[in-house]
Amino acid sequence: xxxxxxxxxxxxxxxxxxxxxxxxxxxxxxxxxxxxxxxxxxxxxxxxxxxxxxxxxxxxxxxxxxxxxxxxxxxxxxxxxxxxxxxxxxxxxxxxxxxxxxxxxxxxxxxx
Amino acid sequence: xxxxxxxxxxxxxxxxxxxxxxxxxxxxxxxxxxxxxxxxxxxxxxxxxxxxxxxxxxxxxxxxxxxxxxxxxxxxxxxxxxxxxxxxxxxxxxxxxxxxxxxxxxxxxxxx
Numbered sequence: 774x775x776x777x778x779x780x781x782x783x784x785x786x787x788x789x790x791x792x793x794x795x796x797x798x799x800x801x802x803x804x805x806x807x808x809x810x811x812x813x814x815x816x817x818x819x820x821x822x823x824x825x826x827x828x829x830x831x832x833x834x835x836x837x838x839x840x841x842x843x844x845x846x847x848x849x850x851x852x853x854x855x856x857x858x859x860x861x862x863x864x865x866x867x868x869x870x871x872x873x874x875x876x877x878x879x880x881x882x883x884x885x
Numbered sequence: 886x887x888x889x890x891x892x893x894x895x896x897x898x899x900x901x902x903x904x905x906x907x908x909x910x911x912x913x914x915x916x917x918x919x920x921x922x923x924x925x926x927x928x929x930x931x932x933x934x935x936x937x938x939x940x941x942x943x944x945x946x947x948x949x950x951x952x953x954x955x956x957x958x959x960x961x962x963x964x965x966x967x968x969x970x971x972x973x974x975x976x977x978x979x980x981x982x983x984x985x986x987x988x989x990x991x992x993x994x995x996x997x
Contacts, residue, residue: 862927873928873930873977875920875929877925877927
């Protein structure tokens with residue numbers, strides 16, 4: 774059974790700092806891995822999706838990497854801004870017609 | 886904007902009552918999934934519908950049921966509400982099993 778873990782659970786950084794959020798999964802047999810952002814009380818916004826054949830994806834100041842063999846993914850945020858404050862969730866999609874398996878998220882606070 | 890809408894935004898019910906939550910997916914998205922997200926947790930998979938038939942279910946009791954309609958809308962019904970059913974309920978749609986899932990803004994259900 775796939776399990777997804779995110780460390781740390783919460784993170785507070787000063788504005789402008791580069792930071793890395795970590796995600797690990799127990800079963801390397803995944804179809805893709807997706808990173809989401811969630812603002813308090815809101816739904817999920819997809820940030821990046823990495824297919825199993827890819828190593829990384831970039832969008833603006835965000836870069837996500839995937840290492841299936843070690844069961845790890847990282848989300849790198851460059852030059853953090855207060856507007857980046859949110860909870861970041863990673864989710865693995867196992868093969869077949871299966872649902873996403875989510876981690877519990879990392880709550881990020883960027884202090885001005 | 887993900888193109889996925891949910892109604893109502895908030896709902897307050899009492900224990901033992903029944904509730905229906907609604908979701909409208911993007912046109913052409915044949916697969917809709919429902920998730921329950923308790924406070925401080927990642928979303929947990931409830932069930933999934935493909936072309937109006939349930940084709941996957943998580944660890945939720947039968948009092949959680951659903952419907953999907955030809956117009957890309959769907960419903961989540963919960964009978965005999967319990968206090969622990971208080972959560973954010975999210976629906977997500979996608980065109981194919983391997984596509985990005987697009988989430989709605991969620992319905993916040995409070996059971997008193």
